[in-house]
Amino acid sequence: MKISIITACYNNAETIRDTLNSVSQQTYADIEYIIIDGASADGTLEILKSYNNSISKLVSEPDNGIYDALNKGLALASGDVVGFLHADDVYTNSDVLADVAACFKTSETDTLYGDLVYVSKDDTSKIVRLWESGVFNFSELKKGWMPPHPTFFVKRNIYEGLGNFDTSFRIAADYDLVLRFLFSHKVSTHYLPKVLIKMRTGGASNKSLSNILKKSKEDLRALRKNNVGGLGVLIFKNIRKIPQFFRRKRQ
Numbered sequence: 001m002k003i004s005i006i007t008a009c010y011n012n013a014e015t016i017r018d019t020l021n022s023v024s025q026q027t028y029a030d031i032e033y034i035i036i037d038g039a040s041a042d043g044t045l046e047i048l049k050s051y052n053n054s055i056s057k058l059v060s061e062p063d064n065g066i067y068d069a070l071n072k073g074l075a076l077a078s079g080d081v082v083g084f085l086h087a088d089d090v091y092t093n094s095d096v097l098a099d100v101a102a103c104f105k106t107s108e109t110d111t112l113y114g115d116l117v118y119v120s121k122d123d124t125s126k127i128v129r130l131w132e133s134g135v136f137n138f139s140e141l142k143k144g145w146m147p148p149h150p151t152f153f154v155k156r157n158i159y160e161g162l163g164n165f166d167t168s169f170r171i172a173a174d175y176d177l178v179l180r181f182l183f184s185h186k187v188s189t190h191y192l193p194k195v196l197i198k199m200r201t202g203g204a205s206n207k208s209l210s211n212i213l214k215k216s217k218e219d220l221r222a223l224r225k226n227n228v229g230g231l232g233v234l235i236f237k238n239i240r241k242i243p244q245f246f247r248r249k250r251q
Helices: 016-024 043-051 066-074 096-107 138-143 156-160 173-184 209-225 231-239 241-246
Strands: 001-009 031-037 057-060 081-084 111-119 127-131 153-154 191-199
Touching: 001 016, 001 066, 001 096, 016 043, 031 043, 031 066, 043 057, 057 066, 057 209, 066 081, 081 096, 081 156, 096 153, 096 191, 127 241, 138 173, 138 231, 153 156, 156 173, 191 241, 209 231
Parallel strands: 001 031, 001 081, 031 057, 111 191
Antiparallel strands: 081 153, 111 127, 111 153
16 A cells, blocks of 8 residues: 655745654655645755655645645645645654554545644644544534544545545635545544644644634635534534643543
């Protein structure tokens, strides 16, 4: 089973080495690593080129935002399964992709997800927040449940059949995609009860009050577009985040 990993980056010279090393240190051998760079001007591209042996495909050109970049990566992907690793993020250990591959083989699922920890921007060993997903229940989607998208791995043929990211969303296209796959089309999924990703704090969706408001507005549009619900579901979605700030370890 080949796994395609896609990283979209733009001016991430401070963190991209950590991301690249995280992929190159994976014990799983059958990895296709695709980098979509938005024509960085801070030295990111030079760093990427120094990892030539670890990168399968590298594109550096202007794009129309992160979801446009991820769609470019999906168009280049040839793996059986596709996952995303953002340019600020790292895998929690070197066996993550081996665990993902094994889970796909044993569960025969079309998608799977795991847990995620938010970590300090300056110290990835300092956990700020734990997102423990729990076992999937279809009815929970109407109560604001969502798996952490960076841990969401999908068979490539699902993208081919149901489409990629809707770029009319600037911040919430990942939520729209998860709802489209799991709610609208009832694609099978499976929970891998392990922390798979460390995500640095300060991402696009929560770096400012205006972005938080924009994200909420887009979340609401995604809910309505996929006939999941409306404002009530959005409120539940945000309330579900509160316990994440009080846990540092999986139960």
